[in-house]
Amino acid sequence: MRADAEKNRSQILNVARDAIAEHGADASMRDIARRAGVGLATLLRHFPTREALFEALLCTRLDALTQQAAELETSASADNALLSWFRDLVAFTQGYRGVVAMMAAAHTNPDSALYASCEAVHSAGARLLLRAQGEGTARADMNGDDLFALITALGWAVDQPSFAPRADHLVQLITSAILTNRPGNDDEKAVP
Known part of the structure; x- marks a missing residue:
């Protein structure tokens, strides 16, 4: 070019x-x-097309999140790596309204321009989850598909005006359900 x-x-x-x-x-x-x-x-x-523009933007950001996961695998504790990556992926979904539906559709459609990037970010999250499970800091009864589904659901929820103000709290709830044996996970905290 x-x-x-x-x-x-x-x-x-x-x-x-x-x-x-x-x-x-x-x-x-x-x-x-x-x-x-x-x-x-x-x-x-x-x-x-508008879709081609969105796909280019999303692929760039998803590829960066995949790279971030690879770096976190070697530079942070397993639970902190998963938590940091999870929060960044949810923040990404918040930054692009409508991205969750595109990611969910592309995840199972090999013909989508987003498929490879979605598959790579999905695999990166699954690796981070497996590492945390191996260290006993994440639920053993979930897999990468479950993690991706939770991120997608949370991304959709915080994209709704009625839930957006509670985004941080919702992320905390979900991550405390995924990550076990972390300080504060057993504490019941009052929520306004």
Whole structure:
């Protein structure tokens, strides 16, 4: 790809990331092109559909989360690695309204442009879970599919306006159910 084309593509992705964070899946392609300083035709040359633009954004972030999991596997305790990665993945789903449905659909569709990235992030989470289970800090009765389902469900819940203010509390509830033998997991805390 030519240098100017690569620069345009990067600029479009940066602007699209912000626009989608603000407006979700309904972000205007025209507005993204305008904010990126390119014509709509240039945007459409790089990303012929809204879905192609979303897929490029999501693949980039999912691949970063997969890389993060690999780094956490060697640099943090098993339970802290899983907790940190889980929180970051939920934060990612919060940052892109509508992403949960796309991830859930892509997870079982090998024809999806998101499939490889979703499969990689799913496998990375399963490895982190297995490591925590091996150290006795995570429930033994769950697997990577269960973890992915919980993240998806939590991502959907915190995407709803009525649950969004309680996102941190919901993450804490779910992670305390996954991770055992952690300080504070046995404490009953009053919740407003």
